[in-house]
Amino acid sequence: xxxxxxxxxxxLAGGRGTRMxxxxxxxQNFRGIPLALHTLMRLGPQVGEAxxxxxxxxxxxxxxxxxxxxxxxxxxxxxxAGFLTGLERCETAYLVxxxxxxPLFPQDLVARLAEALAREDAEIAMAAAREEDGAMRPQPVxxxxxxxxMESLVRFTQGGGRKIDAWTGQxxxxxxxxxxxxxxxxxxxxxxxxxxxxxLEQSS
Numbered sequence: 001x002x003x004x005x006x007x008x009x010x011x012l013a014g015g016r017g018t019r020m021x022x023x024x025x026x027x028q029n030f031r032g033i034p035l036a037l038h039t040l041m042r043l044g045p046q047v048g049e050a051x052x053x054x055x056x057x058x059x060x061x062x063x064x065x066x067x068x069x070x071x072x073x074x075x076x077x078x079x080x081a082g083f084l085t086g087l088e089r090c091e092t093a094y095l096v097x098x099x100x101x102x103p104l105f106p107q108d109l110v111a112r113l114a115e116a117l118a119r120e121d122a123e124i125a126m127a128a129a130r131e132e133d134g135a136m137r138p139q140p141v142x143x144x145x146x147x148x149x150m151e152s153l154v155r156f157t158q159g160g161g162r163k164i165d166a167w168t169g170q171x172x173x174x175x176x177x178x179x180x181x182x183x184x185x186x187x188x189x190x191x192x193x194x195x196x197x198x199x200l201e202q203s204s
Contacts, residue, residue, distance in 0.1 A: 001114075001118055002093075002094060002114040002115075002117060002118050003048075004046060004047055004048055004110065004111075004114075005048035005092070006048060006092050006093045006094055007046075007047045007048055007049075007092055007093075007094045007095070007096055007110060007114065007144070008047060008048065008049040008050065008051065008086070008090045008091065008092045008094070008095050008096070009043040009044070009046065009047035009049070009050040009051070009095075009096050009097075009098065009110070010050075010051055010052070010053055010082065010083075010085075010086035010090075010095055010096065010097045010098070011026070011036055011039050011040050011043065011050070011051070011052045011053065011098060011099075011100050012053050012079055012082040012097055012098065012099045012100060012141060013025065013026030013035075013036045013052055013053060013054040013061065013099075013100040014053045014054055014055045014070065014071055014081065014082050014085075015078075023194070024054075024056050024057050024060075025100060025101050025191075026039075026052075026054060026061065026100035026101075027057060027060055027061075028191075028194065028197055030103050030191075030197060030200070030201055031103075031201060034060075034064075035100050035101060035103055035191075035197070036052060036054070036061065036064065036100040037064050038103045039098060039099075039100050039102075039103055039105075040052065040064055040066065042103070042105065042107065043096075043098055043110075045107075046096075046107070046108075046109060046110035046111065047096060047110055048092055049091070049092060050066045051066050051067040051068070051069060051086070051089060052064065052066060052067070052068045052069070053068075053069055053070070053071065053081075053082040053085050053086060054068055054069075054070060055070045055071055058070065067089070069085050069086075069088075069089050070085070071084075071085055072084060072085055072088065073157070078162055078164075079097070079099070079140070079141050079164055080153065080156070080157055080161070080162060080163075080164055080167060081157070082097065083095075083097060083143075083145070083153060083164075084150070084153050084154065084157060087145070087147060087149065087150035087153060088150060090147050092147070093146065093147055094114070094117075094144055094145065094146060094147060095144070095145055095147060096109075096110050096113060096142075096143070096144040096145075097141055097142065097143050097145075098141070098142055099141045099142075099190060101190045101191045101192065101197075102141075102142075102187075102188055102189065102190040102191075103191075103200070104184065104186060104187050104189065104200070105142065105187055105188060106178055106183065106184070106187050109127065109142065109178075110144065112176055112178070113125040113126075113127065113142075113143075113144035113176055114144060116174045116176045117144055117174065119174075120172070120174040121172070122171075122172045122173060122174040123145065123146050123149060123171040123172045123173065124143055124144070124145045124146075124149070124168050124171050124172070124173040124174070125143065125144045125145075125173070125174050125176050126138050126139065126140055126142065126143045126144075126168065126173055126174070126175055126176065127139040127142035127143070127175075127176055127178055127188065128175045128176060128177045128178065129177075129178045129179070129187065129188040130179050130185065131188075136177060136179065138165070138175055139188050140164040140165060140168065141164070142188070143164075143168070149171065152167075152170065152171070153167060156170070186200070186203060
């Protein structure tokens with residue numbers, strides 16, 4: 001069994017926000033508070049420690065009260081750069097990642113990922129959810145992983161690797177479906193544009 005005190009939560013807010021016109025996505029308001037803060041408040045009760053990965057406006061993120069770490073690489077290498085930053089800074093046995101643009105993710109996300117990771121003796125547990133077309137798809141930015149995967153990820157990214165599934169495919173990865181009765185269908189909808197963000201705000 002994995003206890004929540006053994007898990008550090010990482011909010012991924014390091015992207016360029018290109019589909020939001022270059023806006024810093026994590027600082028856009030959702031229900032009156034910045035998206036990344038909303039995400040942090042939802043994640044906080046599920047983990048022992050929390051931190052944020054951001055590459056801009058660091059003082060704004062630091063005001064949320066948890067450590068803020070920019071990517072170690074300078075070229076916006078995508079979510080894997082955030083994963084690597086989290087693994088490098090993680091002081092617990094496990095790291096769980098959530099993106100800042102999916103504010104309604106399940107409140108039992110971490111518990112279910114941890115249960116599956118322990119049950120399957122896996123190295124990574126990744127959420128899977130039903131998308132708008134009805135298909136179940138992996139949600140790789142919602143992953144719980146063992147801290148000792150850091151060296152593997154360093155090698156992968158230094159070799160030019162950028163795709164999450166290409167890296168997770170090298171490890172024992174268990175998919176955790178979030179399609180039980182009572183699971184919120186829109187839990188994994190992410191807001192890439194301001195219009196999508198406003199739509200998510202109104203639907204929830």
